[in-house]
Amino acid sequence: MKPLVSIIMGSTSDLPVMKKAADFLNDMEVPFEINALSAHRTPEAVEEFAGNAESRGIKVIIAAAGMAAHLPGVIASMTKIPVIGVPINASLDGLDALLAIVQMPPGIPVATVGIDGAMNAGILAVQMISLGDAKLAERLADFKAGLKKKIVKANEELKEVKYPFKTN
Amino acid sequence: MKPLVSIIMGSTSDLPVMKKAADFLNDMEVPFEINALSAHRTPEAVEEFAGNAESRGIKVIIAAAGMAAHLPGVIASMTKIPVIGVPINASLDGLDALLAIVQMPPGIPVATVGIDGAMNAGILAVQMISLGDAKLAERLADFKAGLKKKIVKANEELKEVKYPFKTN
Amino acid sequence: MKPLVSIIMGSTSDLPVMKKAADFLNDMEVPFEINALSAHRTPEAVEEFAGNAESRGIKVIIAAAGMAAHLPGVIASMTKIPVIGVPINASLDGLDALLAIVQMPPGIPVATVGIDGAMNAGILAVQMISLGDAKLAERLADFKAGLKKKIVKANEELKEVKYPFKTN
Amino acid sequence: MKPLVSIIMGSTSDLPVMKKAADFLNDMEVPFEINALSAHRTPEAVEEFAGNAESRGIKVIIAAAGMAAHLPGVIASMTKIPVIGVPINASLDGLDALLAIVQMPPGIPVATVGIDGAMNAGILAVQMISLGDAKLAERLADFKAGLKKKIVKANEELKEVKYPFKTN
Amino acid sequence: MKPLVSIIMGSTSDLPVMKKAADFLNDMEVPFEINALSAHRTPEAVEEFAGNAESRGIKVIIAAAGMAAHLPGVIASMTKIPVIGVPINASLDGLDALLAIVQMPPGIPVATVGIDGAMNAGILAVQMISLGDAKLAERLADFKAGLKKKIVKANEELKEVKYPFKTN
Amino acid sequence: MKPLVSIIMGSTSDLPVMKKAADFLNDMEVPFEINALSAHRTPEAVEEFAGNAESRGIKVIIAAAGMAAHLPGVIASMTKIPVIGVPINASLDGLDALLAIVQMPPGIPVATVGIDGAMNAGILAVQMISLGDAKLAERLADFKAGLKKKIVKANEELKEVKYPFKTN
Amino acid sequence: MKPLVSIIMGSTSDLPVMKKAADFLNDMEVPFEINALSAHRTPEAVEEFAGNAESRGIKVIIAAAGMAAHLPGVIASMTKIPVIGVPINASLDGLDALLAIVQMPPGIPVATVGIDGAMNAGILAVQMISLGDAKLAERLADFKAGLKKKIVKANEELKEVKYPFKTN
């Protein structure tokens, strides 16, 4: 089983956030790998990783970084497969990481999700891969259909809230 | 008893904040309902809700949302009764939700209150309904008169603060 | 003809922005007045205005202010009819005015629209008055129906954009 | 020739920015369409568009919006193909649009590019489609190789800058 | 003993912050009073207070407020004695209160100190009163001289920090 | 005639903004001086200035600075007369200068006015000096009374705005 | 042993952050001193310190400050050796300190590191001194080589994360 998605992060301290991307990929039965890389500490490893990802069969890279978050953009400059960037809230409520990931110059996009938005990164990766995988597209459709359940359940709970002038 | 105000939110996690709107409506004896809806998870339900609200007798909708808070604006686009938006602080101190609610394009206003400002949303709804309901207007006037009491009580407490050079 | 909406501003320099609220009210055939008031320069006039507005038949007040924008909130504290606040961009891209208007303490809401959002303030006022005026509600429904026209026209213009690989 | 990418915007005033996405798609010989839609003015048209996009053969949607930018997120909630969001700078330097697009709740991602980053949106769309189109992947590789030329040319120009103590 | 400084706040919840202003005034033996007032809940009381402050012998007013902080500016518009504004951090890290206090329009200044900067408000009040009170000026000079002691003490503590390569 | 107020700035480029402080002092017949000083270029001159200001009869110092605006705070640390800080908008809309002036640590306040708020700095200086100068207090009272005139004039101009549904 | 680097801070409350600079210098065997100084409380001591630092053999100064952080810039104006500024997060997430340190006017630079970035300040100091100290340069090279180890260790830990569809 070869991985289709590669999740990378700069430190295991990002794992509690990034776990949600892994959970989603696993639920969707998309093979993936998780590696630690750093744009600043291991630039050669980043280069090797980015240079080989496509030929190894990786379809999408999910890269998380905080502060002056360079990892997603640096990887995006070294490959032509899509890179999804996840800004990690490590300072300034994550605004620094968001801007350092999303404001890429013309030529090198990073598909950015919200601050600490790892689950959405996983979903976005599956959306991209689904374009050429009908079975996965079905599983994704099921997931999207299931999103309503949380609202249905919330409505049941809100029914329990009682006020004299509440009518439902 | 048919509801005049509809409080909607995207998740029961918003209930602790939004309870203050319900409390106020209940105190003012204004019939209301509470429902969970999501601009993104249940768009059809949102459309049905917004399309029928006016004919069901709803006068004002209070919609709460956090992050990229689309619910109030999406509902406002589908009805001509006033929509009050409550930005929920779920990230970035609530600044993202505030901007995503208040900065609506010309044509589709949302009456926005402060971050987590659910009580003010309830009051604003009552102010609007009072325009055509003299009895409710009286209850609202009593409430406004009562706002001073908190200041009177605060002054009594501040009297208890003692310093050699404090003169009151 | 007695005014139903009162538009107030601190200076005639706000008129180019606030004109859009007047235009909309006029189009909807809602009688309105325009006055200059200042929370800081003419506090007694503000008090007199706010105290008498309701008994003069005013249903909604639209108040514009820039910088440390106190006018909407100060008026809202002195009347129980709804006050719509329009943050004027006079410094800091209007962020100071937005926060000084929307972040009202519990008890005294201001229905805030976007920065320089005068047209939306006019629409919101009409939405509120329509709750008790069926004829006005019809005119508002017509306006809302007309919003689509701008998109239809935009699509016609976009048809004119030609590219070899553009398919529509 | 059926379109693979759909570029949508809320107004023709976004065209000067969004033209760069169209230019890139055209250069890459990817069939595309351009339409005007508005999350707020034409919600039914948005729903119809989003509901049919996939069955019409659209692989990726590029949606631009300014201010309280709801269009990309609303479309993303109604389809399972990837949606790329382009925040348009219409107020607050584009920060409101960026936050209103990127900070999507878990479940509904929007692949966000930088403020006014239309060219990068086009590139990202091509990156996604290339995953299943070897010819397009080659054209993309040529484009990426060509990015260096701008730097080579810049170095030639910088050679012309003369100072007594400049050594190159 | 008549008060020279009046400390006002909107709620006793501001007392833990504002106590530092009272402490300083008491240490400097400047008679002061503390009252609760609200620009929004008790506008008439604010007007009466501001209108009489000067004739009661008050020289300086210190006004604290959070969120859309109107109290300092509203009082400043009603008196010609100096008003010192203290932005209270109640939301958005206090940035809303800071902007709502400091960004006053031309004509009505508020002497603004930092967020939660109550001690500095007390010092500033004493600096103003000292202009006409030689004895107080002496006490203030002693206080300013004493500011160095904290640094001297800090240096003693830093001497205790030991490292092989630390030379002092 | 000895100056009572000293206006200082870091560069003549601040003069167009700071002229409004000079204009106001001159109108109020308060003797003043204007000097250029820099916390960074002429620290010794700053020290000499601040050390001698009080003994030269200066009652209040108005200090303007932009960017990392240190001048007001540095002077405030060297004198016990009040220092009014004027943040100059030279970058980041003046937010950097505002924070660098207002966020002083406990012990050394700077009485901060709004961004480019030079006129308010002049008024604040006069308010402080008026505490011990009855004649000046009268001139200040006249000025405050005159503030209403601008509103009266604005109302006259707004009367000229004609609409079929405008009632005043 | 004479110190080459001088670490200064305004209060011992900054020590937990600044300790990381000291730790790094000690690890690199660079003699250093730690002192408390305050731009506002002990301006004369700051002047004496800055005036003598170079002649005492100090090569680099690391200055930490929070809020309206003047210390690094004030010292930089009084010496020609490089000053590294460390913004301390004491309010507003440290954004005030960052802007008050980094936005220095032309002529007086401060080499600014990230918010609470004391370790990086230590490294930067060593980088500067290494320019003329081959032995130290070697130790620095070893440190840089060691940065990869953290990533290697992170990868080992990430190997332990197990999912059915995780491939590494």
Added chain:
Amino acid sequence: MKPLVSIIMGSTSDLPVMKKAADFLNDMEVPFEINALSAHRTPEAVEEFAGNAESRGIKVIIAAAGMAAHLPGVIASMTKIPVIGVPINASLDGLDALLAIVQMPPGIPVATVGIDGAMNAGILAVQMISLGDAKLAERLADFKAGLKKKIVKANEELKEVKYPFKTN
């Protein structure tokens, strides 16, 4: 003549800002070079440049970048000589570039100057090189002494400003 400082930028559009760094180095008679590099377009060239800079005799690198400004940090990760980062204002008033440069993770500092602060970058480079070059240190001392002249000249100009109540 071998260069001691290397100025790099991503595009010739940065030259008007960065020219001030070149001007200063030239005035100080410090040999320098200027090159265009891009962290994203020419990553291999960046790596080669950074890997060889020290052995070519470069003592300090000045790197400018805008938006998601990665160039300074990426270079800093590949060399142990000091890297000075200049945030270029290309969007969001330069705040994105400032945060993307200064907020580096522990281990890889970038000595950051203010937004568009190229002259200060040049001065900082000279300060670093001066540590081991007595002649250059003298020239730098002359420059620092000359900074006062601008203030002297400003004072002469301010003398020309005439008011009846201006005393100097």
